[in-house]
Amino acid sequence: xxxxSESVATGKFAASEREPLSTRLVEFLGxxxxxxxxxxISVIWLVPTVGLLVTSxxxxxxxxxxxxxMAFVQGRFTLANYLRVMQPTGGSDTIGLNFINSLIIxxxxxxxxxxxxxxxxxxFAWLKFRWRDTIFLVIIALLIVPLQMTFVPVLQLYNDPLxxxxxxxxxVGLQLNLPKIQLTSSxxxxxxxxxxxxxPFAIFLLRSFFVGLPRDLxxxxxxDGSSEFxxxxxxxxPLSVPALASIxxxxxxxxxxxxxxxxxxAQSPSLQPLTVGLNNMLSTYGPEWxxxxxxxxxxxxxxxxxFFSLQRYFVTGLLAGSVKA
Amino acid sequence: xxxLTREQARAQMTAPGTTRRKSFWKLTNxxxxxxxxxxxMAVMTYYPMAYxxxxxxxxxxxxxxxxxxxxxxxxxxQNYIAILTNNVPQIANFDFFxxxxxxxxxxxxxxxxxxxxxxxxAVLLNAKGLWFKGVYRAIFVLxxxxxxxxxxxVWRNMFDPDFGAINQFLASMGGLIGISPATFHIRWIESLxxxxxxxxxxxxxxxxLITNIWLGWPFMTIVATGALQSISKDFYEAASIDGxxxxxxxxxxxxxxxxxxxxxxxxxxxxLTFNLFNLIYFVSGGGPLRExxxxxxxxxxxVNEQSLYGVAAAFAMYIAIILLIITLVTNRISRATESYDx
Numbered sequence: 001x002x003x004x005s006e007s008v009a010t011g012k013f014a015a016s017e018r019e020p021l022s023t024r025l026v027e028f029l030g031x032x033x034x035x036x037x038x039x040x041i042s043v044i045w046l047v048p049t050v051g052l053l054v055t056s057x058x059x060x061x062x063x064x065x066x067x068x069x070m071a072f073v074q075g076r077f078t079l080a081n082y083l084r085v086m087q088p089t090g091g092s093d094t095i096g097l098n099f100i101n102s103l104i105i106x107x108x109x110x111x112x113x114x115x116x117x118x119x120x121x122x123x124f125a126w127l128k129f130r131w132r133d134t135i136f137l138v139i140i141a142l143l144i145v146p147l148q149m150t151f152v153p154v155l156q157l158y159n160d161p162l163x164x165x166x167x168x169x170x171x172v173g174l175q176l177n178l179p180k181i182q183l184t185s186s187x188x189x190x191x192x193x194x195x196x197x198x199x200p201f202a203i204f205l206l207r208s209f210f211v212g213l214p215r216d217l218x219x220x221x222x223x224d225g226s227s228e229f230x231x232x233x234x235x236x237x238p239l240s241v242p243a244l245a246s247i248x249x250x251x252x253x254x255x256x257x258x259x260x261x262x263x264x265x266a267q268s269p270s271l272q273p274l275t276v277g278l279n280n281m282l283s284t285y286g287p288e289w290x291x292x293x294x295x296x297x298x299x300x301x302x303x304x305x306x307f308f309s310l311q312r313y314f315v316t317g318l319l320a321g322s323v324k325a
Numbered sequence: 326x327x328x329l330t331r332e333q334a335r336a337q338m339t340a341p342g343t344t345r346r347k348s349f350w351k352l353t354n355x356x357x358x359x360x361x362x363x364x365x366m367a368v369m370t371y372y373p374m375a376y377x378x379x380x381x382x383x384x385x386x387x388x389x390x391x392x393x394x395x396x397x398x399x400x401x402x403q404n405y406i407a408i409l410t411n412n413v414p415q416i417a418n419f420d421f422f423x424x425x426x427x428x429x430x431x432x433x434x435x436x437x438x439x440x441x442x443x444x445x446x447a448v449l450l451n452a453k454g455l456w457f458k459g460v461y462r463a464i465f466v467l468x469x470x471x472x473x474x475x476x477x478x479v480w481r482n483m484f485d486p487d488f489g490a491i492n493q494f495l496a497s498m499g500g501l502i503g504i505s506p507a508t509f510h511i512r513w514i515e516s517l518x519x520x521x522x523x524x525x526x527x528x529x530x531x532x533x534l535i536t537n538i539w540l541g542w543p544f545m546t547i548v549a550t551g552a553l554q555s556i557s558k559d560f561y562e563a564a565s566i567d568g569x570x571x572x573x574x575x576x577x578x579x580x581x582x583x584x585x586x587x588x589x590x591x592x593x594x595x596x597l598t599f600n601l602f603n604l605i606y607f608v609s610g611g612g613p614l615r616e617x618x619x620x621x622x623x624x625x626x627x628v629n630e631q632s633l634y635g636v637a638a639a640f641a642m643y644i645a646i647i648l649l650i651i652t653l654v655t656n657r658i659s660r661a662t663e664s665y666d667x
């Protein structure tokens with residue numbers, strides 16, 4: 001229905017650049033059924049999030065006695081839940097520390113895979129070498145391997161990462177006193193894990209974007225005597241900002257929202273990110289939604305800001321991977 | 326030295342030794358770009374995978390995790406056979422084929438909803454001159470941004486039989502037409518009786534389905550919107566001149582041209598839904614009686630609750646093989662229907 005009436009409408013108004021407000025209003029009203037459906041869906045899709053936000057600023061007694069939508073009738077709001085969540089509950093496991101941990105974990109875990117992935121994707125897209133397609137396939141195959149498969153061996157490696165070196169030295173008769181380190185009590189272990197788990201998707205997405213760059217640019221740069229790395233840094237990276245931005249957002253959201261990897265590799269409480277903190281809170285406070293909803297909203301706030309400020313790139317990135325130019 | 330002519334310089338540059346160095350550099354250069362990525366993945370994914378394959382043939386358990394512990398015993402195919410014959414007494418009601426079947430059904434029922442709703446909404450959003458497009462899109466994509474842990478717990482709370490928003494909403498709606506609120510004391514997660522007679526799916530499956538539909542279709546809408554925008558308007562103009570109805574246009578222009586974009590998204594959606602750990606683990610916990618358990622949640626229980634690392638490794642091998650088959654089959658089907666393209 002819409003398609004036909006539109007082609008008529010565009011035919012009629014093609015002459016004028018911008019139609020007068022009245023006609024646009026008529027068109028808007030003509031689309032009322034579409035708006036009705038979309039608004040209805042929007043409301044349903046906002047309900048859980050809004051409910052969570054409203055619950056987090058209600059008083060405990062109100063939460064227990066009535067649904068969150070009653071808050072607008074009652075008109076009683078409070079920030080007490082947030083203050084309570086931020087308070088240290090003995091030891092070091094506060095939401096504030098979790099928040100800082102989340103940042104420390106997420107920032108390197110986002111940039112390392114994006115940069116390493118971009119280098120590899122460039123090679124797969126524009127350089128010729130032996131086994132290129134085979135290696136690419138071996139990397140892409142990782143997209144369907146469940147992460148859980150790697151947990152136990154990696155944990156064992158993390159418990160004593162220098163064990164292979166020590167064995168090697170013993171083999172050649174060297175008596176070196178290598179320090180005993182444990183990656184389960186350091187952020188490095190988490191950075192490595194997230195980098196490895198994020199790389200296959202980063203390589204896949206960036207390669208499909210790099211392949212679409214115009215060939216002439218590379219030839220021109222080569223004529224000018226640019227090295228391969230020079231081309232990568234000065235031409236490929238600046239031209240791929242949309243794709244790089246979107247994979248950055250993806251990886252950021254993935255790492256920030258991750259619970260499983262952090263639960264397994266960050267065993268010392270001083271390393272735990274927000275999601276683990278929230279998970280602990282859920283098991284301690286259970287049905288106490290005044291506390292839990294405030295904690296949940298604090299966990300969400302950074303992804304929400306990142307998403308809404310970079311939304312445009314998020315969409316183009318999803319498309320770069322699927323819609324081939 | 327200073328009188329080195331251009332000819333001499335060129336001769337030096339093309340001397341055999343230098344060329345070899347240059348070609349050596351050219352050969353290794355691409356591999357240098359792969360080095361950082363491959364080094365991390367070798368340690369963090371390929372080595373553990375190889376280790377996991379070895380583990381799946383042993384009785385690896387908690388005792389072997391300690392430093393300087395004895396090597397586990399080699400048990401051959403025992404773990405693989407134990408899983409297929411449901412001989413895993415540590416987990417109550419362990420049934421590999423039920424879980425596999427449920428996992429497959431779960432995946433495909435979800436993805437069908439995601440794709441159909443996703444494409445329909447994308448078509449609506451693509452209506453020309455529609456106001457607030459950006460606002461709608463931002464709201465719809467919201468579920469992707471929120472941590473699954475939060476989503477799962479909010480929905481679990483909403484499904485609560487006594488205080489959950491869903492039952493309260495149903496009761497107040499029912500109250501308007503005179504149905505007693507007690508009718509809507511629905512035990513969404515715990516109820517054991519299948520709501521549809523003859524179909525052995527617990528109510529928890531439908532609760533999970535609702536949650537995951539909420540979570541899943543926006544991704545399909547984004548992909549479909551991008552593809553729709555790249556379809557030339559000329560097709561529609563030509564079709565409407567030929568007198569094709571909007572429905573005909575949808576089926577003979579829109580759908581076929583969406584296909585190339587949707588197929589990778591669908592394959593991605595299938596693998597994602599197949600391994601959707603967080604949602605199931607936190608909403609239903611696999612209950613009631615393991616009826617909504619999927620393969621990855623079972624693997625997680627084998628590792629984290631039972632420390633049966635050998636069995637879990639074999640289990641993970643099954644998951645990888647099944648996923649590989651699904652990906653190959655989906656790929657084959659999509660290629661077989663490719664001639665359908667305009």
